[in-house]
Amino acid sequence: GAGVSQSPSNKVTEKGKDVELRCDPISGHTALYWYRQSLGQGLEFLIYFQGNSAPDKSGLPSDRFSAERTGGSVSTLTIQRTQQEDSAVYLCASSLALRGHEQYFGPGTRLTVT
Amino acid sequence: EDQVTQSPEALRLQEGESSSLNCSYTVSGLRGLFWYRQDPGKGPEFLFTLYSAGEEKEKERLKATLTKKESFLHITAPKPEDSATYLCAVRTSGGYNKLIFGAGTRLAVHP
Numbered sequence: 038g039a040g041v042s043q044s045p046s047n048k049v050t051e052k053g054k055d056v057e058l059r060c061d062p063i064s065g066h067t068a069l070y071w072y073r074q075s076l077g078q079g080l081e082f083l084i085y086f087q088g089n090s091a092p093d094k095s096g097l098p099s100d101r102f103s104a105e106r107t108g109g110s111v112s113t114l115t116i117q118r119t120q121q122e123d124s125a126v127y128l129c130a131s132s133l134a135l136r137g138h139e140q141y142f143g144p145g146t147r148l149t150v151t
Numbered sequence: 152e153d154q155v156t157q158s159p160e161a162l163r164l165q166e167g168e169s170s171s172l173n174c175s176y177t178v179s180g181l182r183g184l185f186w187y188r189q190d191p192g193k194g195p196e197f198l199f200t201l202y203s204a205g206e207e208k209e210k211e212r213l214k215a216t217l218t219k220k221e222s223f224l225h226i227t228a229p230k231p232e233d234s235a236t237y238l239c240a241v242r243t244s245g246g247y248n249k250l251i252f253g254a255g256t257r258l259a260v261h262p
Contacts, residue, residue, distance in 0.1 A: 082249040132248070142195045
C-alpha cells in the first residue's frame with residue numbers, strides 16, 4: 038500500500054519568509070510525528086499527534102514553529118520567519134498507535150533557508 | 152537524561168566480512184528499542200523492534216539483539232547493497248510515543 042508522503046520534496050526560501058510543509062500519513066494510522074534531521078545531528082523529535090490532538094509538543098524549538106492535523110489525517114508543519122538554522126530535512130512518520138508502535142517514515146522535505 | 156549512543160560512527164567492510172554495530176542507551180524506562188536503515192536522500196526504513204533483554208530478531212543478513220544496556224545489530228556476510236546508515240532509537244516510559252535517536256553508524260560494504 039501507499040506509504041507516508043511529504044511535499045514538497047525540496048524547498049528553498051529566503052530568510053524571514055514563512056513555509057508550510059505537508060505530510061500525508063499511511064491510511065488508518067492514528068499517530069503522526071514530525072522530526073528534524075540536520076547535518077551533523079541525529080533525528081530530533083518535534084511534535085506528536087494522536088488523532089487531531091498534540092499531546093507532546095516538547096520538541097518544537099521556538100514559537101516560530103507550529104503544526105496542525107485535520108481530519109485525523111493530513112498534517113502541516115509551519116515555520117514562520119525562517120532562519121538559516123532552520124535548514125534541515127523535515128521528516129514525518131506515522132504509526133498504528135496500538136500495534137508495536139513502529140513508526141514509518143516519509144521521504145522528507147529538504148528545507149534550505151538562504 | 153535519556154541518551155542513545157551508537158558506535159562506531161563509520162564502518163567499512165569487505166563483502167562477506169561479518170561485523171556488529173553497537174547501540175548503548177541510558178533511559179528512565181525502556182518501552183522499545185528500534186533499528187532503522189536510512190539510504191542517502193531517503194527517510195528511515197523500519198527494520199526491528201525489541202522490547203526486553205534477551206530478545207532477538209532476524210531479517211535476511213541482519214540480526215538484532217538486546218541487553219539491559221545495549222543492542223547489537225549483527226551483519227552476516229554483508230553485500231554492497233547493505234551499505235547505508237543504521238539508526239538506533241528508543242521509546243521511553245516518560246516520553247509519550249516519541250523516539251530518541253542515536254547519531255547512526257554509516258556502513259560501507261565494498262566488493
